[in-house]
Amino acid sequence: DTGVSQDPRHKITKRGQNVTFRCDPISEHNRLYWYRQTLGQGPEFLTYFQNEAQLEKSRLLSDRFSAERPKGSFSTLEIQRTEQGDSAMYLCASGDVGREFSTGELFFGEGSRLTVL
Amino acid sequence: QKEVEQNSGPLSVPEGAIASLNCTYSDRGSQSFFWYRQYSGKSPELIMSIYSNGDKEDGRFTAQLNKASQYVSLLIRDSQPSDSATYLCAVKRVIFGTGTRLQVFP
Numbered sequence: 001d002t003g004v005s006q007d008p009r010h011k012i013t014k015r016g017q018n019v020t021f022r023c024d025p026i027s028e029h030n031r032l033y034w035y036r037q038t039l040g041q042g043p044e045f046l047t048y049f050q051n052e053a054q055l056e057k058s059r060l061l062s063d064r065f066s067a068e069r070p071k072g073s074f075s076t077l078e079i080q081r082t083e084q085g086d087s088a089m090y091l092c093a094s095g096d097v098g099r100e101f102s103t104g105e106l107f108f109g110e111g112s113r114l115t116v117l
Numbered sequence: 118q119k120e121v122e123q124n125s126g127p128l129s130v131p132e133g134a135i136a137s138l139n140c141t142y143s144d145r146g147s148q149s150f151f152w153y154r155q156y157s158g159k160s161p162e163l164i165m166s167i168y169s170n171g172d173k174e175d176g177r178f179t180a181q182l183n184k185a186s187q188y189v190s191l192l193i194r195d196s197q198p199s200d201s202a203t204y205l206c207a208v209k210r211v212i213f214g215t216g217t218r219l220q221v222f223p
Contacts, residue, residue, distance in 0.1 A: 033210065042121075042205050042213030043161065056211070091160055097210075104149070106210060108160035 004109035006092050012115045013082055020078045021112040025094030032075050033106065034067055035091040043091055049075060050097075082116045089113050118143050123206050123214035130221055136193040138217050140206030143187065150182060151207040152191045154200075155216065161205055164191070196221045 005024040013019050025032050030051055035043035046065065047057045051072035064082075069075040079086055090113075095106040122141045130136045138152075149168055153161035167173045167180040167189065179192040193200055196219075203216040 035213075040125075040215070042207075042215045044213070045211040048211070095210075104166060104210075105163050106151075108162065111160050 004092055004094050004107050006090075006109035006112045008112060009110065010113045010115075012117065014117050015084060016081055018078065018080045019082055019114060020076055021090050021092075023075045023077070023092030023094075023109060025074070025092070026107055029094035029096050030072075030099065031095045031097040031106075032069055033093045033095075034075070034077050035093065036088045037091055037111070038088045046077070079114075082114075084116045087114055087116045119214075120144060120212045121206055121208050121214040123217045125215055126218040127220045128217055130196050130219070132196060132198060132221055132223050134196050136196045136200065136219055136221070138191040138193070138204050138206075138219065140189045140214055141187055142189070142208045142212075144208065145184075145187060147208045149209055150180075150189045151210065152178075152180060153205040153207060155203045155205055157202075164204075193219075198223055
């Protein structure tokens with residue numbers, strides 16, 4: 001198992017364009033989280049999935065953001081009509097949470113850095 | 118009031134000393150607490166989780182939780198220069214503090 005993978009690692013786009021990030025979690029992890037982090041700040045929660053179900057979305061999450069986790073495996077995060085304020089590192093984390101003997105630990109991917117010009 | 122508060126630092130300690138990192142939280146009903154370490158340009162990695170009041174030790178690290186005071190701390194004994202990083206406190210896996218930058222000097 002190679003850990004949590006995110007793609008692309010870097011994305012530069014022009015304002016108004018759509019971007020999509022992909023996250024491949026550690027296999028068999030039931031939980032998958034998306035966060036956004038800007039310089040000098042802690043990760044900001046965006047949304048999370050339990051298997052294929054999206055259980056929680058941040059109230060701060062604009063309707064330009066959408067996430068999916070089809071079949072409970074990989075996940076995508078799409079940002080429509082990007083704005084300069086969307087520039088950040090987008091982090092994905094997965095974990096085995098709530099099951100008997102699970103540690104509840106989250107493992108983070110290396111992140112996808114978005115720059116909106 | 119922020120949901121999770123940490124002193125941004127930097128906290129500077131000499132090599133071999135004990136580093137004490139603190140975190141307070143606002144949701145009294147919180148049940149799970151986590152400390153992450155984040156090196157510059159890297160993603161967070163979990164150091165410890167704690168769910169019950171009291172101390173939890175793992176090697177040079179000790180997490181302390183006091184739910185009545187809504188306070189969680191991380192002690193790093195025998196600090197090493199390689200411990201220099203930002204330490205993030207998280208509550209319920211979804212609410213992170215801004216982190217405390219720790220500098221350990223030789």
